[in-house]
Amino acid sequence: MQITGAKVLASVIHVAAAVIRDSHGRILIAKRPAHVHMGNLWEFPGGKLEAGESARDALVRELREELDIEVTDAEPLIQIHHDYTDKSVRLDVWTVSEFTGNASGREGQEVRWVAAAELINYSFPAANYPIVNAAMLPDQCFITGGGNSVDEYIARIVRASELGAKLFILRPLAVSCRVELIQQRLDELEILDSVHLQWHSDWFEGDLESALAFAGRKPHYGVHFQAAFLSSLLNAKAEFQKGSWISASCHGSDEVQMAARSGLTFALLSPVKATKEYLPEQLLGWSGFTQIAEPAGLPVYALGGLTASDTARAKRGGAQGVAFVKHWWA
Ligand SMILES: Nc1nc2c([nH]c(=O)n2[C@@H]2O[C@H](COP(=O)(O)OP(=O)(O)OP(=O)(O)O)[C@@H](O)[C@H]2O)c(=O)[nH]1
Numbered sequence: 243m244q245i246t247g248a249k250v251l252a253s254v255i256h257v258a259a260a261v262i263r264d265s266h267g268r269i270l271i272a273k274r275p276a277h278v279h280m281g282n283l284w285e286f287p288g289g290k291l292e293a294g295e296s297a298r299d300a301l302v303r304e305l306r307e308e309l310d311i312e313v314t315d316a317e318p319l320i321q322i323h324h325d326y327t328d329k330s331v332r333l334d335v336w337t338v339s340e341f342t343g344n345a346s347g348r349e350g351q352e353v354r355w356v357a358a359a360e361l362i363n364y365s366f367p368a369a370n371y372p373i374v375n376a377a378m379l380p381d382q383c384f385i386t387g388g389g390n391s392v393d394e395y396i397a398r399i400v401r402a403s404e405l406g407a408k409l410f411i412l413r414p415l416a417v418s419c420r421v422e423l424i425q426q427r428l429d430e431l432e433i434l435d436s437v438h439l440q441w442h443s444d445w446f447e448g449d450l451e452s453a454l455a456f457a458g459r460k461p462h463y464g465v466h467f468q469a470a471f472l473s474s475l476l477n478a479k480a481e482f483q484k485g486s487w488i489s490a491s492c493h494g495s496d497e498v499q500m501a502a503r504s505g506l507t508f509a510l511l512s513p514v515k516a517t518k519e520y521l522p523e524q525l526l527g528w529s530g531f532t533q534i535a536e537p538a539g540l541p542v543y544a545l546g547g548l549t550a551s552d553t554a555r556a557k558r559g560g561a562q563g564v565a566f567v568k569h570w571w572a
Contacts, residue, residue, distance in 0.1 A: 254323070254330045258301040259288030261319055261377045262311075263339045268355040269377055270345055271364060272308070279329070280367040286335065286377075287353075297334040305338070310348050315340035317557060320376040322539055324369030335373050359461075362485050375487075375507045376541045380408040381553050381563035383510065383543045387571045388416035396427050402570040403437055406550075411440045411466045411489070411565070421445040421456070429460075440466040440489055450474055451481075458483040464507065469493060472500045479504050491545075495534045498542060508541040510565045514556075515547030528559045536560030 262270040271284045289304040291297060302313045315338070322333040347353045356364070358378045366374060384407040389395030395415050402410070412424070421441065428434055443465060446453040450471065457465040464487030467475060472490055482488055487507040492498045501509040513520045514531050525546070526534070535542040541562035548556070549569040556564045 254332050256291045256297070256332050256334070257288055258291060258297040258304060258334045258336065259286040259373070260301055260305060260313075260316070260336050260338045261286055261373070262305070262309075262341065262345065263337065264355060268357055269361065270309075270353060270355055271361070272347060272354075273352040275351060279326075283367050284354075284364040285366065285370070286373060288333075288335075298336070301334075301336055301338075305341070308348055308351070309343075309345040309353065311341045311343040311345050313338050313341050318560075320373060320539075320541060320562070321536060321560075322369050322372055323537070326368070331369060333369060333373070335376070371505070372502075372540045376562060379508055379541050379562055381557070382407065382550055383409045383411060383508075383563065383565035384570055385411040385545075385565060385567045386413050387567060388413060390416050392419060392423065392427065395424070396431075398571055399428065400431060400433060403433055405570050407437065407570060409438045409440070411442055412445075413442045414444050435462075438462050438464065438487060440464040440487060443467045443471060450478060454478065454481060454483070454486070454488070457486040457488065461485060464488060466490065469497045472497055472504065475506065476500060476504045492542075498534050498538045498540075502538055502540040506540060508543065508562060509538070510543045510545045511535055512544075512565075513546030514544045517547045520546070528555065531556075531561070532559040 270287065272287050274281050274283055274285050276282050287305060287308050288301060291300040298316060301316060305311050305313055316336040319335045319337045324331050345353060361374045361377060384402050386399065389398060399410065439462060441456060441463065443453045453465045457463050467490045469490060469492055489508045490501050490506055492501055492509045492511050498509050498511055511531060511534060513524060514526050514528065516525060531544055543563055543565040544556040544561045545565040548564045548566050552564050
């Protein structure tokens with residue numbers, strides 16, 4: 243307990259936790275015992291840092307003690323600060339995809355391997371909402387170009403998915419075209435069964451309600467908004483449908499914070515590097531990006547002058563991954 247003037251501040255509990263993936267992409271979750279804080283809820287395995295211990299060392303120790311596995315590689319995923327009524331926690335969350343041993347609940351806790359898309363069917367502590375999103379989201383977000391014909395637009399999406407795109411932000415075509423036509427064409431394509439489609443709000447001419455309703459039509463649909471919608475999204479938060487991915491483009495700290503307060507699934511933050519649309523003094527650079535993204539408390543993709551080859555750099559800078567437009571749109 244730290245005493246500052248008249249205020250008594252409970253110190254923040256620093257916790258390391260892991261999104262552990264197996265070779266099938268499934269994620270390990272564990273059930274908290276009934277008698278502890280947030281008892282009977284599911285969690286990502288981990289625990290408190292000991293004095294003088296780094297988050298990574300604490301993670302390796304906790305996973306050895308709790309699950310009997312030896313971590314051989316781990317990378318930072320997201321940091322969360324959350325104030326519960328009785329305590330404040332800082333969760334340092336890592337992705338662990340390389341480990342040895344067979345994970346088992348060494349302390350008697352129930353553990354379960356689940357597909358990423360299944361995570362939303364489990365009850366986690368309130369702090370975990372952005373962690374579940376970060377666990378479900380891929381490393382790359384592909385923003386489509388316009389396209390001059392429906393056939394060309396569809397062919398380019400198929401090609402991008404063949405190249406590995408898993409998450410699309412679908413911008414409207416340069417020519418007039420109803421969203422239902424594109425929806426119908428994309429729904430016919432089996433290759434797109436395992437991708438996530440974020441429909442850009444421009445398809446709905448700025449009508450927030452229609453956009454949100456459209457996002458709720460299919461489990462793999464969502465909607466992406468320009469920053470101008472952020473205050474309306476904050477007001478409409480209660481209307482978001484469970485499981486619908488809602489995202490927004492942001493250009494600075496205030497917008498990213500508003501995206502987090504609105505409970506958005508993820509944000510894009512730009513411009514990191516030079517593009518034709520921005521002046522050099524408007525660029526964030528990697529240090530500017532990290533200052534905003536790392537404490538954001540929601541998954542943030544780096545955007546602006548980047549390609550898939552910048553993914554590792556972006557993740558080191560606190561990003562979920564990279565978003566890009568032109569690369570793959572050919
Ligand atoms: N390991 C883990 N802890 C989490 C998650 N989400 C979350 O809010 N927490 C909080 O972070 C803290 C983790 O502490 P812990 O697991 O070492 O300790 P505990 O509260 O279970 O019991 P203890 O105080 O007797 O050691 C708890 O307050 C827990 O509620 C999560 O996904 N994984």
